[in-house]
Amino acid sequence: MTGRLGWAALATAAAVIPFFTSNTYYLYVVISVGLLTIVTAGLNVLVGFTGQTSLGHAGLYAFGAYTAALCVTRAGTSEWIAIAVAVVITSMVGAAVAAAALRVSGPYLAMVTIAFGLIVEGVVIEWGSVTGGPGGIFNIPKPGLRTHYWTVMLAAALALWLTANLRRSAWGRACLAVKSSEVAAESLGLSAYYVRIAAFTVSAAFAGAAGALFTFLNGYISPDSFTLQTSILFLLALLFGGLGRIAGPVAGSVALTILPELLTRLLDYRLILYGSLLLLSIYWLPDGVVGAVSRARRSRPAPLELSLSPLGRGQGEGAGTLLVANGVNLSFGGVAALAGVALTVNRHHIHAVIGPNGAGKTSLLNVLSGFYALQAGTIMVDGRSIDGLSPYAIARHGIARTFQTAQVFGGLSVRDNVAVGVAGPRLGSPLSALFATPGGRARDAFIQSRALDLLEAFGLGELAHEPAESLAAGLRRKLEIARALATEPLLLMLDEPAAGLSPAEIAALDAQLTGLRDQGGPTVILVEHHMDLVMAVSDRITVLDYGRVIAEGAPEEIRQNPAVIEAYLGATT
Amino acid sequence: MSALTVSSLRAGYGAVAVLHDVTIEVRPGEIVSVIGGNGAGKTTLLKTIAGVLRPVTGRITFDGRDIGGRSSWWVARHGIALVPEGRGIFGDQSVHDNLMLGALARGSGRDAPAVRADLDSALALFPALVEKLHLPAAALSGGQQQMLAVARGLMARPRVMLLDEPSLGLAPLLVREIFAAIGRLREQGVTILLVEQMAAQALALADRAYVLERGRIALEGAAATVRSDPAVIEAYLGRRAGADPS
Numbered sequence: 001m002t003g004r005l006g007w008a009a010l011a012t013a014a015a016v017i018p019f020f021t022s023n024t025y026y027l028y029v030v031i032s033v034g035l036l037t038i039v040t041a042g043l044n045v046l047v048g049f050t051g052q053t054s055l056g057h058a059g060l061y062a063f064g065a066y067t068a069a070l071c072v073t074r075a076g077t078s079e080w081i082a083i084a085v086a087v088v089i090t091s092m093v094g095a096a097v098a099a100a101a102l103r104v105s106g107p108y109l110a111m112v113t114i115a116f117g118l119i120v121e122g123v124v125i126e127w128g129s130v131t132g133g134p135g136g137i138f139n140i141p142k143p144g145l146r147t148h149y150w151t152v153m154l155a156a157a158l159a160l161w162l163t164a165n166l167r168r169s170a171w172g173r174a175c176l177a178v179k180s181s182e183v184a185a186e187s188l189g190l191s192a193y194y195v196r197i198a199a200f201t202v203s204a205a206f207a208g209a210a211g212a213l214f215t216f217l218n219g220y221i222s223p224d225s226f227t228l229q230t231s232i233l234f235l236l237a238l239l240f241g242g243l244g245r246i247a248g249p250v251a252g253s254v255a256l257t258i259l260p261e262l263l264t265r266l267l268d269y270r271l272i273l274y275g276s277l278l279l280l281s282i283y284w285l286p287d288g289v290v291g292a293v294s295r296a297r298r299s300r301p302a303p304l305e306l307s308l309s310p311l312g313r314g315q316g317e318g319a320g321t322l323l324v325a326n327g328v329n330l331s332f333g334g335v336a337a338l339a340g341v342a343l344t345v346n347r348h349h350i351h352a353v354i355g356p357n358g359a360g361k362t363s364l365l366n367v368l369s370g371f372y373a374l375q376a377g378t379i380m381v382d383g384r385s386i387d388g389l390s391p392y393a394i395a396r397h398g399i400a401r402t403f404q405t406a407q408v409f410g411g412l413s414v415r416d417n418v419a420v421g422v423a424g425p426r427l428g429s430p431l432s433a434l435f436a437t438p439g440g441r442a443r444d445a446f447i448q449s450r451a452l453d454l455l456e457a458f459g460l461g462e463l464a465h466e467p468a469e470s471l472a473a474g475l476r477r478k479l480e481i482a483r484a485l486a487t488e489p490l491l492l493m494l495d496e497p498a499a500g501l502s503p504a505e506i507a508a509l510d511a512q513l514t515g516l517r518d519q520g521g522p523t524v525i526l527v528e529h530h531m532d533l534v535m536a537v538s539d540r541i542t543v544l545d546y547g548r549v550i551a552e553g554a555p556e557e558i559r560q561n562p563a564v565i566e567a568y569l570g571a572t573t
Numbered sequence: 574m575s576a577l578t579v580s581s582l583r584a585g586y587g588a589v590a591v592l593h594d595v596t597i598e599v600r601p602g603e604i605v606s607v608i609g610g611n612g613a614g615k616t617t618l619l620k621t622i623a624g625v626l627r628p629v630t631g632r633i634t635f636d637g638r639d640i641g642g643r644s645s646w647w648v649a650r651h652g653i654a655l656v657p658e659g660r661g662i663f664g665d666q667s668v669h670d671n672l673m674l675g676a677l678a679r680g681s682g683r684d685a686p687a688v689r690a691d692l693d694s695a696l697a698l699f700p701a702l703v704e705k706l707h708l709p710a711a712a713l714s715g716g717q718q719q720m721l722a723v724a725r726g727l728m729a730r731p732r733v734m735l736l737d738e739p740s741l742g743l744a745p746l747l748v749r750e751i752f753a754a755i756g757r758l759r760e761q762g763v764t765i766l767l768v769e770q771m772a773a774q775a776l777a778l779a780d781r782a783y784v785l786e787r788g789r790i791a792l793e794g795a796a797a798t799v800r801s802d803p804a805v806i807e808a809y810l811g812r813r814a815g816a817d818p819s
């Protein structure tokens with residue numbers, strides 16, 4: 001509620017300024033704030049939502065500016081067509097840069113984007129016949145300052161609205177999921193690479209739009225406006241305002257545009273000022289200005305209610321075996337983790353894999369889910385080989401898993417964690433997410449309600465709107481299972497789901513697992529040390545020791561097997 | 574005379590309090606067990622004692638000295654070792670180096686022979702670590718990392734050990750061994766505050782116990798008394814409570 005009032009106040013302020021002043025200087029400053037807001041709103045999608053740093057956005061900004069300038073001066077198009085062309089061209093450039101640069105991430109990506117920015121700057125200076133060289137392009141037809149003021153303000157509002165829509169959509173959740181745990185995101189069928197490219201492309205489109213609008217502010221552009229320092233300013237404004245917050249770009253842009261204007265006499269010390277601001281904001285305002293303001297209050301959306309399709313996508317074709325693995329080998333630097341492991345899992349079964357610590361149980365799950373490449377052997381799931389597939393491709397094949405150390409997506413609520421699983425790779429079009437089309441909203445409402453239903457089934461309904469990182473360890477495990485089930489898998493692989501659960505909670509897990517099987521839910525591979533749970537729910541048990549299968553059979557046989565007793569169970573009383 | 578007392582403690586994360594009014598006492602040489610459901614605040618209690626979290630209100634005293642709000646390295650140097658949930662091992666460094674880092678917090682017995690002797694006894698407890706001694710800790714399986722975390726805690730030769738679910742992810746044989754090892758630590762005079770979901774085993778070993786529910790102490794007493802409390806059996810020991818825990 002207070003949030004809405006804040007936005008209304010901001011919009012009113014922007015709308016009345018032209019009526020209170022005829023001084024073009026003020027209009028010019030506010031337009032600069034608007035342009036910076038547009039760029040940082042786009043950068044927020046990349047850095048704030050997806051967790052990838054770019055120090056090359058001035059290069060994209062330059063692409064937008066020069067494209068628009070050339071459209072108007074050379075092709076004689078109107079301002080509007082020039083802006084549209086600039087957005088399209090910059091998006092394409094962004095996608096191409098991202099496809100190459102995003103093979104690396106984090107600090108390496110930052111380095112690659114610096115290189116991109118420097119290349120653009122260099123080309124703009126050297127390619128004089130097109131760009132006008134160091135002098136730039138002059139005499140670009142431009143609209144009146146007041147008209148342009150309204151254009152930029154509306155564009156800035158649009159930019160913020162689009163990012164707010166994106167944040168609420170399946171795309172926004174996918175971005176945050178990739179930022180928080182790439183491994184878990186891939187296990188749900190999301191390609192981290194693809195999601196990052198999409199985020200980079202969106203941020204490039206915003207930078208292109210702002211660049212084009214910048215061209216029509218002054219009527220001339222020159223390479224001086226598109227240096228590495230500009231890229232740093234973009235990132236700084238975002239960090240100062242509040243990374244990942246919708247209003248962050250506004251707060252940061254206001255501060256970083258107006259402050260230097262107030263201190264024009266200190267122009268020579270601008271870099272010192274920026275550097276100090278960055279250090280101060282990281283020390284005092286780790287969540288930015290907006291984060292500091294909104295830390296105290298948390299809004300809680302009302303839960304949605306919709307009907308739910310039955311759990312699971314069934315068991316594929318017919319009965320029989322779902323998974324057949326043979327001769328699976330895996331070694332790390334000469335140490336064999338798995339040596340000729342064979343595993344056959346029947347449909348509708350709960351198949352336990354047990355064994356001493358270090359026997360290779362988790363390694364086996366990592367091979368089955370594609371996190372470790374298969375070094376030798378074959379793995380067939382539902383009649384198809386999964387050899388050589390990446391984790392997200394295997395997840396799309398209907399194999400879901402949990403992790404021994406639960407990988408929940410911090411930064412997302414408990415419900416949104418499950419919603420990432422419900423949507424999986426089916427994110428819809430990024431445009432429908434940005435513009436919050438009715439179809440997109442209906443899909444999203446369905447996704448959210450299905451996520452809530454799953455949470456209810458796992459007794460996490462009350463916690464749906466809590467941040468996932470606030471959950472205790474045992475509850476994170478439950479959340480992870482709910483999220484894996486949300487993908488409607490054929491095969492669900494659980495890595496020690498009962499670790500850290502109390503006996504009462506283990507009894508509940510027991511009921512959930514057998515309930516799933518009885519309702520025709522997914523086949524389950526269960527890695528677990530709690531023998532009473534394993535013995536109670538399993539149809540078959542495979543025992544590993546030192547990377548080899550030492551026993552396989554029904555629970556009763558395993559319990560009596562001397563080799564298993566010696567290696568694992570110990571003498572029972 | 575208590576080794577460690579916590580009185581009227583209120584603590585949590587940021588503005589959200591997890592512990593509301595917790596008072597516990599751990600006497601020298603005791604094993605005190607804290608049981609409770611997920612989200613009850615057990616881990617928060619250990620983290621606050623260890624100085625990872627700051628108390629909002631309330632006192633924590635150790636040997637008559639107020640240690641509430643001290644930083645975690647200070648607390649570790651003064652003889653309280655936390656074996657955290659989630660292990661917190663140094664993956665890039667070898668198993669051996671992880672153990673030697675544990676010895677950094679030792680107050681006494683920092684000479685090489687004493688450290689060597691403790692290293693040997695830690696490895697005797699977890700023989701699986703011996704053959705991996707010079708591999709990076711990240712190459713260990715999850716259960717072996719848990720062993721490493723407990724062994725590293727022992728290397729600090731602490732006076733008080735805060736164990737947060739030491740049995741997590743361990744195979745049944747090893748669970749029995751680790752509980753036996755905790756018993757042996759008591760014989761060596763180490764005071765232990767034990768958080769465990771395997772409540773039956775923990776209560777069988779402990780001298781006294783506290784039941785934590787939603788950030789408050791719901792029940793306290795001799796472990797045998799707590800173990801036979803009908804509400805505890807119902808909530809934390811499960812229906813198979815009467816049977817052998819294995």
